[in-house]
Amino acid sequence: MTFPVDNPEASDAASDQIVRALAGASSLTVLTGAGVSAASGVPTFRGEEGLWRSHRPERLATPEAFSENPRLVWEWYQWRKERIAACKPNRAHEVIAEWSHRYPAFTLITQNVDGLHERAGTRNVVRFHGSIWEVSCWNGCRSSPARWPDHTVTYAELPPKCPHCGGLVRPGVVWFGEGIASETLELAARALANDVFLTIGTSSVVYPAASLSSAAKARGAFTGEINLEATPVSAQLDASVHGAAEVVLDELSSRCDDSGR
Numbered sequence: 512m513t514f515p516v517d518n519p520e521a522s523d524a525a526s527d528q529i530v531r532a533l534a535g536a537s538s539l540t541v542l543t544g545a546g547v548s549a550a551s552g553v554p555t556f557r558g559e560e561g562l563w564r565s566h567r568p569e570r571l572a573t574p575e576a577f578s579e580n581p582r583l584v585w586e587w588y589q590w591r592k593e594r595i596a597a598c599k600p601n602r603a604h605e606v607i608a609e610w611s612h613r614y615p616a617f618t619l620i621t622q623n624v625d626g627l628h629e630r631a632g633t634r635n636v637v638r639f640h641g642s643i644w645e646v647s648c649w650n651g652c653r654s655s656p657a658r659w660p661d662h663t664v665t666y667a668e669l670p671p672k673c674p675h676c677g678g679l680v681r682p683g684v685v686w687f688g689e690g691i692a693s694e695t696l697e698l699a700a701r702a703l704a705n706d707v708f709l710t711i712g713t714s715s716v717v718y719p720a721a722s723l724s725s726a727a728k729a730r731g732a733f734t735g736e737i738n739l740e741a742t743p744v745s746a747q748l749d750a751s752v753h754g755a756a757e758v759v760l761d762e763l764s765s766r767c768d769d770s771g772r
């Protein structure tokens with residue numbers, strides 16, 4: 512059952528459904544997008560703040576853009592790393608982290624590369640689009656691992672070089688036009704069999720992440736959405752709450768505590 516946007520009573524009814532589903536569940540999967548980190552100050556991709564020097568992410572987050580102008584792409588990522596380094600997890604991250612320890616079976620599938628879920632202490636995180644705090648060798652040189660941690664915020668030189676071969680390193684994130692690693696897809700697929708699947712703070716327009724909620728529904732999961740606005744998947748889900756994740760999740764958490772979940 513889903514409800515029209517901006518209808519408070521309807522959103523309350525949808526919240527009731529989610530609380531009931533969570534109370535009866537022994538396994539939970541959560542899918543998150545940039546909306547969960549918005550309250551921490553991390554810009555989302557498709558909101559008005561999603562622009563960087565008038566570039567859209569779709570134009571910069573591609574192998575073609577990197578090969579054409581690695582310095583420009585690294586300037587964008589360095590700007591994002593500097594912004595994210597100043598951010599802290601917000602109440603939405605905290606509630607999801609609490610739930611990750613409360614349910615015997617829990618998986619977080621996040622499209623976010625900012626690392627805020629891990630900093631909030633979330634268990635079993637599947638980084639569907641990689642991490643801005645990892646890099647890999649652009650040449651894929653034999654002496655370098657597939658990817659490795661790099662917590663540098665501001666680089667001494669851009670673009671940074673691979674310590675193993677002297678070539679370029681690239682951000683450890685999945686770009687448009689690149690596939691999701693098979694082991695990541697496998698981890699996500701296994702999580703679709705959980706009792707409840709919540710999609711939170713994502714516009715649900717980028718695939719294959721956007722297909723996960725309907726795949727979970729097809730596997731019999733109760734599917735809920737928490738997002739500021741309606742998305743293309745809202746109508747297919749069992750309950751859709753329109754509101755800020757950091758507010759709605761805080762309320763759901765208190766109601767779940769009251770229900771003894």
Ligand code: APR
Nearest residue numbers: 544545546549555556557622712713714717738739755756
């Ligand atoms: N609470 C809940 N939802 C919010 C909040 C908030 N505080 N703030 C914004 N939103 C919603 C917006 O309404 C929007 O629907 O979060 C969604 C963010 O959508 P996008 O900016 O498209 O981000 P996301 O869905 O994560 O993008 C998916 O696209 O650019 C690629 O790889 C990138 O992982 C990213 C993917």
